[in-house]
Amino acid sequence: MLISEAEFGSIVSRYKSVLYLCHRNADPDAIGSAFALAGAFGGTVGAIDDLSRTGEALSDIIGAHILIDPSEEGWDMIVVVDTSVQLQLGRIQLARYGLIDHHQDEGLIREAEFYIQRPAKSTAEIVWKILKDNGRQPSREMALGLMAGIISDTGRFKRASAESFMAASELLEAGGFDYEEALQTLSVAPDISQRIAVLKA
Template identity: 60%
Template sequence: MRIPETDAIKHLCGRRKIYLCHRNADPDAIGSAFALSWLFGGDIGAVGDLSRAAIQLADSIGIAPIIDPDLNSYDLVVLVDTSVSSQIGGAILQRYGVIDHHLDTDLLENAEFYIQREVDSTAQIVWSIIKSSGRAFEIPREVALALLAGMISDTGRFRHASAETFRDVYEILEAGDVDYGEVMEVLSRAPLDFSQRVAVLKAATRARITWKGEWIIACTEVSAFEGSSAMALLDLGADVAFAASSHGGVCRVSGRASFRAAQAGIDLADLMKSIARMHGGSGGGHRGAAAMEVCYPPGRLLAELAEAALDRLKA
């Protein structure tokens, strides 16, 4: 059942609940879960692990999310920043809700309720929930910091931000006792570790390049750090980049697109979702950043993604 932000209080108050974040949870997921926990109470959990930036955020706001929690201990599981089953691994859900800004529908049919709106970050939906509760000007600095970190990170530090995002950021800076510089300092404390730096450099050396007109597509196979590798290829000059890895027969792919490519017609969320479904997998995300999981050879999958990306770009 789809509900508006104003009805969240009816479903989240007075129940033993956990806000469950997706695998490799990012600042948007952790920040949104933390803000919901402050507003309604409840635990914060994540599947598998947290991203390095999310770890820095969690340390800064003083929380320790439960990794792979026992969901049977709760009356309600609230999936935060995800509506794709592959992002929560093999978690078995019974009574659950979804709060997410992606437009995927994989987990919506059996949800007790869901709040889904196409904005730049889940943190914006949570901010709307807080405002509708009448407690916007009570938020502590940690909550403000967490929400801002989510918005900043999910927009690529505002490279893909809408006017609504800037409005929400302004409102939170006004309401919370936090400076923009503090948030950026938290997000900047997550340097690449040695293994990640090696993986990114290997990704660049293994990259296969295709182009049409002035559009450049870069694809690479890695053992880990798919998102960082795809982003590095974008920074090196690609318009669209895909990085794939294989884990126990499952191929994971992260894709990144430049603002210019997104403006020209690339929607990586739609592209990766459609190709994933062709091979019995799942995918989704944003126009400029998305991911997918399928049981399919990485090399062949990357070739299909590159061809599809070029077809969707205007030469």
């Protein structure tokens, strides 16, 4: 069932235990979006297999506690975030689930109990509209996570839309941070193999 952003709050409130599940090698868009949803509506953030390096850096900065490879059992509802196909979820078998995603793929929407899927440049933009339409004020960390998701998925605004810029402006104001601080959430030190390659070059 396709729902609007404004309907999300009333629907997700029907469930006592909610898992916001990110795809394998979870990136800042997935983590920032899931973290903001859990903070605004209650729930737990999980990810399949691992986090990307930038995703891990972001989660450390915003204080996101993420369950790696959570069981699909024991949740009243699993909301899959920023994920378009089952392959991205590894071995987990979804039974009762919702979906929030910006990719235009029908892989997971057919069996979803509810979904929000539209062509935004990032899932974070959709999640920001969900928060606004449900009257939820983000914490500084939630706003920072969403901002990082937009920066990451738009390639630092090289692929941004008008909605991306509008959401970014609103998040900067809501979170009380500047763009440079948001960029720092995506900074990761090169690993040892990268350092050796640079030295050899």
